Amino acid sequence: MQHNDLIEELRWRGLIHQITDEPGLQKLLASGPQTVYIGFDPTATSLHVGSLMQLMMLRRFQLAGHRPIALVGGATGMIGDPTGKSEERNLLSAEQLQQNVAGIESQMRKFLSFEGENAAILLNNFDWMKGFSYLEFLRDVGKNFPVGTMLGKESVRARLGSEAGLSYTEFSYMLLQAYDFVYLAKQQGCLIQAGGSDQWGNITAGIDLSRRMLGKQVFGLTAPLLTTGDGKKMGKTERGAVWLDRQQTSPYAFYQYWINVSDEDVMRCIAYLTEIDRQEYDSLADATQSDPGRRAAQKRLAEWMTVFVHGDDGIRSALAASKILFGGEIEDVDDAGLNEIFADVPSQELPRDLLAGEGLWVVEALQQAGLAKSGGEARRSIKEGGVYLNNERLTDMDRRLGESDLASETVMVLRKGKRNYALLRFKTDG
RNA sequence: GGGAGUUUGCCCGAGUGGUUAAAGGGGGCGGACUGUAAAUCCGCUGGCUACGCCUACAUUGGUUCGAAUCCAAUAGCUCCCA
Numbered sequence: 001m002q003h004n005d006l007i008e009e010l011r012w013r014g015l016i017h018q019i020t021d022e023p024g025l026q027k028l029l030a031s032g033p034q035t036v037y038i039g040f041d042p043t044a045t046s047l048h049v050g051s052l053m054q055l056m057m058l059r060r061f062q063l064a065g066h067r068p069i070a071l072v073g074g075a076t077g078m079i080g081d082p083t084g085k086s087e088e089r090n091l092l093s094a095e096q097l098q099q100n101v102a103g104i105e106s107q108m109r110k111f112l113s114f115e116g117e118n119a120a121i122l123l124n125n126f127d128w129m130k131g132f133s134y135l136e137f138l139r140d141v142g143k144n145f146p147v148g149t150m151l152g153k154e155s156v157r158a159r160l161g162s163e164a165g166l167s168y169t170e171f172s173y174m175l176l177q178a179y180d181f182v183y184l185a186k187q188q189g190c191l192i193q194a195g196g197s198d199q200w201g202n203i204t205a206g207i208d209l210s211r212r213m214l215g216k217q218v219f220g221l222t223a224p225l226l227t228t229g230d231g232k233k234m235g236k237t238e239r240g241a242v243w244l245d246r247q248q249t250s251p252y253a254f255y256q257y258w259i260n261v262s263d264e265d266v267m268r269c270i271a272y273l274t275e276i277d278r279q280e281y282d283s284l285a286d287a288t289q290s291d292p293g294r295r296a297a298q299k300r301l302a303e304w305m306t307v308f309v310h311g312d313d314g315i316r317s318a319l320a321a322s323k324i325l326f327g328g329e330i331e332d333v334d335d336a337g338l339n340e341i342f343a344d345v346p347s348q349e350l351p352r353d354l355l356a357g358e359g360l361w362v363v364e365a366l367q368q369a370g371l372a373k374s375g376g377e378a379r380r381s382i383k384e385g386g387v388y389l390n391n392e393r394l395t396d397m398d399r400r401l402g403e404s405d406l407a408s409e410t411v412m413v414l415r416k417g418k419r420n421y422a423l424l425r426f427k428t429d430g
Numbered sequence: 431g432g433g434a435g436u437u438u439g440c441c442c443g444a445g446u447g448g449u450u451a452a453a454g455g456g457g458g459c460g461g462a463c464u465g466u467a468a469a470u471c472c473g474c475u476g477g478c479u480a481c482g483c484c485u486a487c488a489u490u491g492g493u494u495c496g497a498a499u500c501c502a503a504u505a506g507c508u509c510c511c512a
Contacts, residue, residue, distance in 0.1 A: 386460040
């Protein structure tokens with residue numbers, strides 16, 4: 001890809017929300033490889049779907065020949081960005097922060113190339129902020145911030161108007177982020193900062209500061225936020241964020257998240273988050289229009305994302321699990337296979353003797369598995385035809401479970417309703 | 431401090447002495463339909479190895495053959511007067 005195609009590419013993907021000086025930026029990008037940075041908040045040990053937008057943005061710059069800097073906010077994370085937050089945040093402990101930074105760093109390596117001419121680099125602003133004394137900071141940086149301007153920023157005004165208020169610490173946040181930009185401009189020749197549209201205020205603060213401290217023009221570019229049609233943030237489920245770490249969100253759950261994206265949102269996700277090209281994009285858009293039931297776009301999106309984040313074996317297990325979890329037959333499987341497929345499913349261990357003799361009463365089994373709170377509830381579910389053993393409907397309330405009901409060596413798969421699975425593992429006490 | 435009212439199941443809300451485990455709605459859960467969607471329709475929604483038994487209408491005590499329904503005290507909430 002040519003350097004000057006980048007803005008155009010970003011534009012058709014809808015990834016450009018605002019640019020500080022578009023002609024200037026165009027010219028800069030056309031003049032040769034540039035360095036871009038985006039900051040990441042180390043609020044958890046893993047990145048989530050929300051941060052993927054930013055990560056992809058860096059990746060797109062890199063693929064276009066530019067050099068990305070992923071800046072992990074070890075220092076800014078200690079303060080907490082008040083942008084978009086309705087309440088004062090709790091400060092993270094230094095140890096927690098360190099763990100988070102480490103976790104995020106290792107994930108970044110999968111998405112950006114750290115080799116070659118325009119190798120990505122990963123920096124932690126704690127490295128340059130830690131030595132800064134308060135007095136120095138006030139003299140060098142603070143002096144360049146008119147309070148009037150700061151008060152005018154949306155992020156500050158929103159909080160000042162609310163009951164929660166805003167502490168001096170969070171108020172100062174933008175100075176830190178602004179300084180990062182100046183530091184990177186000076187030390188790394190990084191003249192571009194990108195981010196989500198909520199970062200506009202922080203980015204422009206950095207641009208102002210650069211003009212004052214370095215007399216240098218730098219650029220800012222923001223992308224829209226990843227939201228659903230009705231304005232909610234994407235990447236959240238009832239159970240919480242969708243993480244990139246497979247320990248926290250299994251490839252199956254990750255895949256399912258994308259499969260379930262609504263028709264309304266799916267094309268935007270493809271544009272924002274994938275590298276699917278325009279031609280395929282158009283054909284998927286058509287397919288969604290003409291045959292929504294097929295959900296071609298959702299399938300493609302889910303596949304692309306899962307392969308990208310979890311690799312080939314990730315998509316394989318996601319597909320295998322999806323097939324069985326949505327009613328497929330359970331046969332010829334062993335413990336290992338079931339464990340992989342049902343990785344997200346709660347399980348309960350019971351002594352194997354329960355299967356001997358009369359066997360284990362289903363009503364009891366459902367309670368043990370956590371699918372029913374009481375015997376009454378278990379009976380009811382059976383009566384309603386909502387109980388399945390190894391994916392086959394079970395209707396006999398007096399049914400006893402024995403060895404022959406095991407799906408594999410030691411596991412039985414119980415299900416209530418369409419998707420509520422639970423495993424019972426029958427172990428011989430050793 | 432004085433007076434009036436209110437308190438029902440996960441939530442809202444009927445019920446003012448007798449088939450009331452408590453109308454109706456919401457939510458939740460099942461089922462059918464479907465695109466693993468939305469909408470719709472149907473069923474279930476205190477506990478118990480269960481055609482029966484137990485516990486439930488703020489709490490405690492009382493009146494009654496019998497109370498969520500009547501009385502008293504206590505507590506919570508709302509409003510009015512100081």
